[in-house]
Amino acid sequence: MLSGIVLAVIAGAFVSLQTIFNNKVNERTGSWATTTLVLGTGFLASLLGSLIFAGKNTFTLQHMQPWYWFSGMIGVGVVFCLVQGVKLLGPTYAISIVLTAQLGTALLWDSLGWLGLEKIPFTFTKLIGVLVIIGGILIFKFGNGRTKDQQESISHENNNSHLRS
Incomplete structure (x- = not known):
């Protein structure tokens, strides 16, 4: 349980840090470019990490419900809305x-x-x-x-x- 709490705290800190970075990128480029940059670099980092740590099992997707594939599209909404929210609030x-x-x-x-x-x-x-x-x-x-x-x-x-x- 303690490791779960520590990981959740780290995730919360990362969300706050990423939001600040996203806001600074948005000041120079705009919301859609920021979203593309954030999710594009996130894709590359996660792909590289997955290939290093999971190897060929990266692409073994079994018994997954079809709607789970929409998670990345939800991520677009998260980043876009958060960038706009920070800009306004x-x-x-x-x-x-x-x-x-x-x-x-x-x-x-x-x-x-x-x-x-x-x-x-x-x-x-x-x-x-x-x-x-x-x-x-x-x-x-x-x-x-x-x-x-x-x-x-x-x-x-x-x-x-x-x-x-």
């Missing part, structure tokens, strides 16, 4: 929303047992957990009590008062 706010949506969606799919997942009973404590996270995001975003314009106005007033002194 900033990295921290966008990632917190993405992770909350991911948790809520996982709760739904686990509870319903869709796509061959083991059905895990839905409980209100799980729902409350997701709602607490959403509340945390709202506090993070709106909890400082001042908008950016109000903060700039206060800063401007403070600068003017120093000039008068």
Whole structure:
């Protein structure tokens, strides 16, 4: 279990780091070029790693449901939407929303047992957990009590008062 937790923490850090990199690429190229670059370099890295570690078993695909083949297309949507979300909301706010949506969606799919997942009973404590996270995001975003314009106005007033002194 500990190794699973460590790997999940590393994955979360990688998602945040990749989002920052993607945002910087997007500033220079655009969303579709960023998506192509991210998924193209990811394909090459995963192919090379797979060939090194799995060898010829890389292409042995047995008993796979046809809809699993669409995973890469879902990845296009993930990268594109995340790049746009970061551009519009900033990295921290966008990632917190993405992770909350991911948790809520996982709760739904686990509870319903869709796509061959083991059905895990839905409980209100799980729902409350997701709602607490959403509340945390709202506090993070709106909890400082001042908008950016109000903060700039206060800063401007403070600068003017120093000039008068």
